[in-house]
Amino acid sequence: MRIAVVRALSAASLSMCLATGCALLSAGDYASRAFMRESDPALAEDAFPTMIKAAEAIQLANPGDRDDATLVASLYVMYANAFLEGKAFLLPDEAFEERLALAGRANALYLRAAALLAPFIEAAAPGALGSAVGPDDPVLSRLGRKDVPTLYWTAAAILAAFASDPMDFENAARVSGAMVLFERARSIEPDWNGGALHELAITLYGSLPADLGGDRSKAREAFELAKSATGASSPGAFVAYASSVCVPEGDADGFEQALETALGLPDRPESALMDAIARRKARRLLDDEELYFYLGDI
């Protein structure tokens, strides 16, 4: 979940620009691209809240604009995912209180993002977020290509909030609906945003309980599709595969191989930020390998 959601930033900001076309938003698009090209996560982390506030100001001026809302929600999710939960992941177990505080802040941002986007989903396809809607429900046919970014960020926000607090029962009641939206987005435009949906699918299918749609064969299939969509150039896909498929299957060799691959991939200037975050996680996972596969000799 952690890295996959970061990669959709450029698509979210692009759709915002297409909708409004104003100079401010063009500036926002350039800013977001500048973020994605930043190879120093610490620098990006410091600057991110300013961008969130700027996007919120634009969105406040047009509260009914779905694309503005999608951009703001995407920034909430990315900041929470990459910089709050990402930081918590790197902390040692002893820093329990700090981890918990970061997870709590991340959860609040995920819920804020979901609350911002849910009305737009409801307007586009009434009832689509409810768990009474299955994957073949006719209401989903109202959701088309233009809806994909909003579907992606809504699903990502709800599912990330569930992962960070499974005992938030109000949010938990929306998890099946979020999976339906995610799968709808994937069926409309599978390779959207350079394989972002496939990359998230690795984590979702690999991590969720079977009752909620978890299925490791689907996670493996998504890994292949993510590699195909990116020319096997995204470290995030390899990291997601290592932690969501190799770990539960006890596949230490596959884990090492995937993470070494992630660390050895050539730089991609246009996605330097997400790749740097993915590599940072890959290094930590490799350092902690014994915790994931071996017992008795720590």
Added chain:
Amino acid sequence: MRHLKIVLVTLSLVAAVSAVSAQSVVLQIGSNAPVNSPWDIGVKKIAAEWSRVSGGRVKVVFPKSVANSSMEDLIQKLKFTLDGAVLDTSGLGVIDKDVFFLSMPSVIRDDAEFDAAIAAALPILRARLGDRYEIVAVAKAGWIRFFSNRPLRSPEDLRNLRMGVNRNMDALTKVMQSVGVRTVQADSASTLLQFNSGAMDAMYSSPLFVGALWSQYRRVVTHMTGFRVAPFFGAIVMNRRSWDRVPDSLKPALRESAERICREIGSEAARLEDEGIAAMTRNGLQVPPYAEADAEAWNRLFSSTMEGLMADWYSREFTSAVYEAIGR
């Protein structure tokens, strides 16, 4: 020269003492509690507390390789490779089947009875298991209820109902059968499928578990009983070899902090259980009215059934101690 010898001996003694005090014990504790659930957060808090109160001499790590293990797997690993494990009721029942007595319907009926029963049961279990395990602390995790695809207002509604039962809990299976329930072998991975296929009408489970998965269960489950079947609980259990590596001087502080945090886990679980039931009710779950007379009817049914069967399954020592503690 003599003075030098004394200095050297003193220095070597100081060095030895420093080496012992600086020596740290790393304990690997296995847990399959859902990430970020109250139990997961609770055991991590215990780990942080143990590190703090021991001045860094006791460090706990949670191997992620066992995060998806079944209770049976955790217990196998606890015997050979893990230093400790977080076991739920079903896991504790595997290491001593008398524990299942506390999970039988209507044996324990409220929180006060649970506290009294655990206080009576723990010394017995510690004496029996002491050569292999140390039960460090027990945490309450709420109450098991019946969830079903039809109203279950009274015990009569159980007749001919197809109820999912855990394959490790033979005694519960027999009790259910003896009150007219048609039992169906089930586990958490197959329950939803069995409901969907019409093979199952009801299950017993924690509202916390069902609440977390309500977006799926609401398709097949419509009702929950007001009747609380049994308490749900867990414990941190260390294997004896590993616990003996912990300096004796530190053990009281470790136990105290674990017990304190387990009480917090119990309170948090109770709060979340209420929240979970309220959220499920807002999202379609029905809980039929439940009055004192209904409670008596359920308790009467299970108590009379248990009386005839109990002696075959549980030790008299254990059941007598528990009944005495709860005044029954």
